[in-house]
Amino acid sequence: MNISVRNAEKFEFTAENMIWAEGQMAKYPANRKQSAVMPLLTRAQEQNNGWVSIPVMEYVAELLDMAYIRVQEVASFYTMYNLKPVGKHVIEVCTTTPCWLRGSDDVVAACQDELGIGFGETTADGEFTLLEVECAGACVNAPVIAYKKEYYEDLDNDSTRKFIKAIKSGEVPVPGPQTTDRHKSAPQGGPTTLKEFCAVQGGQE
CATH class of the missing domain: 3.40.30.10 (Glutaredoxin)
Known part of the structure; x- marks a missing residue:
């Protein structure tokens, strides 16, 4: 999805998400807060029914003192960001x-x-x-x-x-x-090596 569309409503973080966003930006020097662009886009997408609209990118750009095009470049590069409305x-x-x-x-x-x-x-x-x-x-x-x-x-x-x-x-x-008896990423049928270690640890973890 590489073409975003503008939705009718202006976007802004909820009070709770704004506190979270400020914490993300505080992880970086004041002149490097743009480094928080990906977590902010992700949280904004979650709040905005699963997609990143133009108002979302404009809002994130304003929060981070970034040019809008820089935010759009990130959002359009990574497939984790949906640039048009998605289903439930x-x-x-x-x-x-x-x-x-x-x-x-x-x-x-x-x-x-x-x-x-x-x-x-x-x-x-x-x-x-x-x-x-x-x-x-x-x-x-x-x-x-x-x-x-x-x-x-x-x-x-x-x-x-x-x-x-x-x-x-x-x-x-x-x-x-869904179709095997494997434990997480262990081999199907159980471990084939380090069995004694697993036994000492009390399982397959």
């Missing part, structure tokens, strides 16, 4: 090489079939947005979907459909591996 449920599918090799095409097909939309689109009822994202950093558990700051891993077509249907029914799917 944003489904982010990683399709980079490790996920692709592990079957992300099947995950994408399940998402598109269940939701009836393609990447970058939102359902007519405004409930779901489907996004293609760059590496999620969970390659060992590929393929991966990111949803509400959680990762859903080891997906295939069937488990992806189950995941989406659960959200549609109002459930909150349990994050983590």
Whole structure:
């Protein structure tokens, strides 16, 4: 999403978020507070129903004494920032090489079939947005979907459909591996090395 649109309302942080933002800016010297641009954009996006509008970028630029274009450059570079309105449920599918090799095409097909939309689109009822994202950093558990700051891993077509249907029914799917018995990022079936260490530690952590 690389084209932002202007929404009708002026944006400003809530009182609580403003206190938080001031704390972020205080982490840097006064003449370097622009370093807080990414956390401020992220918090603003969360407050603004999941997307970064032109008024949002103008507001962040004013807070940080930055040129508007500098804020826009950041917002348009990183795929974590949505530059147009999104649905209530944003489904982010990683399709980079490790996920692709592990079957992300099947995950994408399940998402598109269940939701009836393609990447970058939102359902007519405004409930779901489907996004293609760059590496999620969970390659060992590929393929991966990111949803509400959680990762859903080891997906295939069937488990992806189950995941989406659960959200549609109002459930909150349990994050983590969906089709394997792996513990977090441990090998499927459990550890294969350092078993004595794990036993001493009382488990697989």
